[in-house]
Amino acid sequence: MGVDVMRPVYNFEPQYKVTMLTKQDWTKATCTPAIKGLACYKDWSKVRDGTGASVCGPSVGRRLSFSLGRYATVFQAEIYVILACAHEVQSRSRTERYVGICSDSLAALKALKAIKTTSPLVYQCQRALNDIAIWQVVGLF
Helix, strand or coil, X not given: CCCCCCCCEECCCCCCXXXXXXXXXXXXXXXXXXXXXXXXXXXXXEECCEEEEEEECCCCCCCEEEEEEXXXXXXXXXXXXXXXXXXXXXXXXXXXXXXXXXXXXXXXXXXXXXXXXXXXXXXXXXXXXXXXXXXXXXXXX
């Protein structure tokens, strides 16, 4: 990962929706979001040799795993894997009406919901989410 700082850019009208749920919300069956269409779940791990991330889900049909190298931060891994979900949606030939991306990172969700960003990686992810939100209803949970 390179330097993750740039001049501020603004995302005034995101086309996707970010819903921040608490751990208690996820454990209660009545509060868990009902995700229609394509659902992506992300995961990452930080080990001595570096950081890795993966994207999976019942409707993705495969598991994508990749290495982010030794110097990627946990926050960068969280954002990058959401970006990978967005790219997976873009690459699919069939078009679902609804796309749900589940994350356990409050920091990543807040960064993607923010109007102002100074992170090129967050900005790239916001753009990718806006791009897929042109054709689908996109929600991050």
